[in-house]
């Protein structure tokens with residue numbers, strides 16, 4: 001979920017407050033990553049206005065800030081979807097077809113790299129190594145709910161249930 005304030009002043013205020021603790025740091029470069037982490041923890045991602053404000057406060061170019069924010073996987077430049085789908089890509093799930101499950105979800109939800117979130121903002125898709133339920137392979141989680149022994153029909157059914165609940 002994003003906590004994105006709905007105005008530029010709100011974003012600016014969040015960044016300014018986060019910056020308070022670094023105000024006396026001389027090394028702007030070493031302040032950048034912890035400041036971005038702090039802002040992201042408050043907003044849920046790093047909106048353009050936040051990056052611009054960070055650029056002003058640290059006196060670093062916006063292209064440099066963007067470069068850092070896009071280099072590290074921990075940073076998101078777009079909000080997360082309402083539901084997090086986690087497809088297990090561990091060995092047990094891989095041999096049972098988790099790659100196909102992942103591709104099916106991407107095509108059903110219209111997710112294509114570099115984006116990981118559906119256009120309607122409902123789902124964000126991620127992959128992990130093992131979710132600890134190998135006997136149910138292939139497995140995915142949606143938020144905290146586990147779904148195992150997946151096949152294409154089951155994946156479609158599960159996704160449409162979530163879509164219906166949200167409509």
Ligand code: FES
Nearest residue numbers: 088090093133134
């Ligand atoms: S490899 Fe998928 S749950 Fe363990």
